[in-house]
Amino acid sequence: MLDEVEDTTKYASVGIVERQYAHFDETLYLRGGGVLEGFTLAYETYGRLNANRSNAILICHALSGDAHVAGYHTDDPEEKPGWWDDAVGPGKMFDTNQFFVICSNVIGGCQGSTGPSSRAKDGKPYGLRFPFVTVADMVLAQRHLMDRLGIQKLFSVAGGSMGGMQALQWAVDYPERVGSVLFLAATARSSTQNIAFNEIGRQAIYADPNWKNGDYYDGNAPANGLAVARMVGHITYMSESSLEDKFGRRTQNGNRLAYHFNTDFAVESYLKHQGEKFVERFDANSYLYITKALDYYDVADGYESMEAALKQVQCAFLVVSISSDWLYTAAQARELVDGLQAVGQDVEYRHIEATFGHDSFLVEVETMTEIVGGYLGRQLKGESESTEY
Amino acid sequence: MLDEVEDTTKYASVGIVERQYAHFDETLYLRGGGVLEGFTLAYETYGRLNANRSNAILICHALSGDAHVAGYHTDDPEEKPGWWDDAVGPGKMFDTNQFFVICSNVIGGCQGSTGPSSRAKDGKPYGLRFPFVTVADMVLAQRHLMDRLGIQKLFSVAGGSMGGMQALQWAVDYPERVGSVLFLAATARSSTQNIAFNEIGRQAIYADPNWKNGDYYDGNAPANGLAVARMVGHITYMSESSLEDKFGRRTQNGNRLAYHFNTDFAVESYLKHQGEKFVERFDANSYLYITKALDYYDVADGYESMEAALKQVQCAFLVVSISSDWLYTAAQARELVDGLQAVGQDVEYRHIEATFGHDSFLVEVETMTEIVGGYLGRQLKGESESTEY
Numbered sequence: 001m002l003d004e005v006e007d008t009t010k011y012a013s014v015g016i017v018e019r020q021y022a023h024f025d026e027t028l029y030l031r032g033g034g035v036l037e038g039f040t041l042a043y044e045t046y047g048r049l050n051a052n053r054s055n056a057i058l059i060c061h062a063l064s065g066d067a068h069v070a071g072y073h074t075d076d077p078e079e080k081p082g083w084w085d086d087a088v089g090p091g092k093m094f095d096t097n098q099f100f101v102i103c104s105n106v107i108g109g110c111q112g113s114t115g116p117s118s119r120a121k122d123g124k125p126y127g128l129r130f131p132f133v134t135v136a137d138m139v140l141a142q143r144h145l146m147d148r149l150g151i152q153k154l155f156s157v158a159g160g161s162m163g164g165m166q167a168l169q170w171a172v173d174y175p176e177r178v179g180s181v182l183f184l185a186a187t188a189r190s191s192t193q194n195i196a197f198n199e200i201g202r203q204a205i206y207a208d209p210n211w212k213n214g215d216y217y218d219g220n221a222p223a224n225g226l227a228v229a230r231m232v233g234h235i236t237y238m239s240e241s242s243l244e245d246k247f248g249r250r251t252q253n254g255n256r257l258a259y260h261f262n263t264d265f266a267v268e269s270y271l272k273h274q275g276e277k278f279v280e281r282f283d284a285n286s287y288l289y290i291t292k293a294l295d296y297y298d299v300a301d302g303y304e305s306m307e308a309a310l311k312q313v314q315c316a317f318l319v320v321s322i323s324s325d326w327l328y329t330a331a332q333a334r335e336l337v338d339g340l341q342a343v344g345q346d347v348e349y350r351h352i353e354a355t356f357g358h359d360s361f362l363v364e365v366e367t368m369t370e371i372v373g374g375y376l377g378r379q380l381k382g383e384s385e386s387t388e389y
Numbered sequence: 390m391l392d393e394v395e396d397t398t399k400y401a402s403v404g405i406v407e408r409q410y411a412h413f414d415e416t417l418y419l420r421g422g423g424v425l426e427g428f429t430l431a432y433e434t435y436g437r438l439n440a441n442r443s444n445a446i447l448i449c450h451a452l453s454g455d456a457h458v459a460g461y462h463t464d465d466p467e468e469k470p471g472w473w474d475d476a477v478g479p480g481k482m483f484d485t486n487q488f489f490v491i492c493s494n495v496i497g498g499c500q501g502s503t504g505p506s507s508r509a510k511d512g513k514p515y516g517l518r519f520p521f522v523t524v525a526d527m528v529l530a531q532r533h534l535m536d537r538l539g540i541q542k543l544f545s546v547a548g549g550s551m552g553g554m555q556a557l558q559w560a561v562d563y564p565e566r567v568g569s570v571l572f573l574a575a576t577a578r579s580s581t582q583n584i585a586f587n588e589i590g591r592q593a594i595y596a597d598p599n600w601k602n603g604d605y606y607d608g609n610a611p612a613n614g615l616a617v618a619r620m621v622g623h624i625t626y627m628s629e630s631s632l633e634d635k636f637g638r639r640t641q642n643g644n645r646l647a648y649h650f651n652t653d654f655a656v657e658s659y660l661k662h663q664g665e666k667f668v669e670r671f672d673a674n675s676y677l678y679i680t681k682a683l684d685y686y687d688v689a690d691g692y693e694s695m696e697a698a699l700k701q702v703q704c705a706f707l708v709v710s711i712s713s714d715w716l717y718t719a720a721q722a723r724e725l726v727d728g729l730q731a732v733g734q735d736v737e738y739r740h741i742e743a744t745f746g747h748d749s750f751l752v753e754v755e756t757m758t759e760i761v762g763g764y765l766g767r768q769l770k771g772e773s774e775s776t777e778y
Binding site for chain 2: 032033034128132189190191192193195196197199200202203204206207208209224225227228231232235240243244246247248249257259260261263264265267268271272275288292295296298326329
């Protein structure tokens with residue numbers, strides 16, 4: 001009976017999907033001056049591309065995400081679904097009955113796309129020989145994928161966190177190819193505090209003797225350093241109140257303090273677990289490169305001002321911020337909304353009262369479905385609701 | 390001319406002070422069940438104890454502080470003064486014309502008081518053989534020092550951050566010996582997020598191979614791990630806006646992004662510098678022990694409730710919170726104020742609008758002088774202003 005219920009849930013989703021690969025011989029000229037002579041993107045798709053290729057939505061993933069947004073790779077009942085399974089499927093916020101949804105692992109990543117753990121021409125992993133990539137470079141690589149898939153114009157580009165930065169950059173760099181941008185819990189430029197937290201994570205990796213200046217692929221990975229980096233990151237994804245509600249001062253050992261250096265409080269055990277799980281699936285060098293891309297991100301880069309960059313935009317925006325998100329704050333979201341409005345762009349701004357911090361964009365499924373799904377539905381019907389606030 | 394100005398500033402302070410040591414043969418029975426058979430406290434004093442020994446103020450230091458609150462140890466013009474030199478001296482908030490000010494390094498510390506880097510009976514450093522200490526144990530050790538100095542009742546016990554916890558604990562554990570508590574930018578119990586940040590710092594130390602389970606005193610110290618821990622801590626002492634105002638997205642390299650993994654942004658260089666400076670003066674094991682004491686801190690510990698603990702109090706409280714302090718928030722301060730009021734205690738609550746985050750209690754000298762100095766002045770005159778809010 002339980003199995004049946006689980007199966008029902010599972011197959012109400014997009015079901016089993018396959019990771020695909022697109023190889024490109026083109027040279028990618030990167031913002032930082034480096035080049036990639038040929039590259040691969042790993043991607044997944046959900047739903048069907050319609051005849052006039054007008055129903056494609058590109059979902060861009062965050063720092064630790066990958067191409068596997070939804071569904072399962074196997075029929076193993078133990079397998080967990082993709083990172084935003086709640087969002088992609090029949091009747092979900094990205095409704096696969098209507099849309100063809102694409103997600104690709106970013107360039108610099110470690111889940112199938114070319115990154116520092118990929119082999120360079122000499123057959124050895126790049127390590128720190130990998131060129132620096134920016135959010136704009138991630139988007140450039142995605143544009144090659146859209147060309148390959150024959151998608152001239154995306155119905156929408158959507159993303160939370162670093163995914164929102166990519167969506168925004170799409171509209172600035174390739175304005176004629178984007179129908180709308182869904183910019184969720186993100187920022188148009190990393191703040192000083194954003195940079196500071198990322199740098200601490202990187203310092204933790206550098207400090208791990210297994211890191212060896214990034215040349216660790218034939219030995220032990222710098223797992224301890226990466227785990228600390230992940231813990232630093234993770235704490236910024238949750239709000240103070242969600243930590244308090246979830247763990248409080250509860251100890252692992254009944255209500256007694258242990259008076260030792262093993263984990264005492266439940267929150268310590270949780271963080272440690274997050275760190276340990278992460279190192280099984282993520283490459284430390286990718287963490288370094290992608291956090292640098294985050295730090296470098298400022299939509300004004302290459303322009304006189306943010307407004308000058310936003311003048312390039314030719315599509316409508318949905319901007320969503322979350323009250324308890326202290327990583328990418330509502331003030332940061334409003335900076336983009338103000339900038340878009342200042343140059344006369346069509347922008348709908350929604351501020352969500354939610355307690356889960358930055359992660360709320362993944363957790364608050366009902367609200368997000370109403371807002372995101374509703375926006376896409378209106379876009380389909382040719383309506384939009386510009387915000388004045 | 391410049392030298393004269395510097396000298397004037399210097400000797401308007403308490404001038405040159407000497408670190409003193411008090412050795413105790415008594416066994417300290419610690420909350421965690423451990424014992425210290427004899428211990429030493431390093432301390433400094435400023436001003437003069439009056440004839441009836443009624444004008445002593447104990448200042449308690451924070452995590453990374455020590456006994457050297459104010460003044461200089463030498464006449465080297467390059468030397469920086471004690472950590473709260475702005476607060477202690479003639480006419481300052483703790484006016485040495487009126488008060489005899491004492492500060493001692495906490496037990497578990499590394500600046501002269503017995504801690505994990507001290508030698509145990511076998512002549513070797515304790516390392517992790519050092520027993521766990523709590524804030525109550527720090528206060529117990531200080532009580533021995535007050536006995537030694539012949540001070541039966543402190544005019545006031547004051548402290549910011551962990552110093553505030555100690556001040557509060559004084560009033561709960563030794564109510565008849567405290568005239569007032571000045572509780573500044575502190576909390577009556579560490580929050581889940583407080584614990585989480587401390588645990589990340591500890592994990593960074595554990596991850597350093599030089600740490601060797603705390604047994605590193607005959608080799609290299611775990612400097613990299615401790616530096617990362619300090620960086621994690623430091624970011625919690627500043628507000629998002631103070632980081633933004635101080636550094637923004639300014640780079641080390643003109644306005645150009647460097648596209649390398651050396652420090653790119655000014656804030657990265659600042660954090661790295663904070664980490665590097667800290668490891669020169671602080672012991673990693675002390676950092677572990679003291680952060681555990683912080684995590685364990687809950688004034689209700691040993692009582693049925695916070696209110697039951699606060700019923701012990703027999704003195705007036707000044708509680709100060711800072712608007713931009715996200716380490717020990719105004720909500721945490723108000724929890725104590727509410728608790729004190731619920732059991733009928735005399736409490737004055739002041740909330741300061743300041744942008745520097747947790748560190749504001751050290752930085753906002755003028756406001757703090759008015760509030761703290763004013764409170765002590767009224768206490769001298771036998772007045773108090775209980776807050777209703």
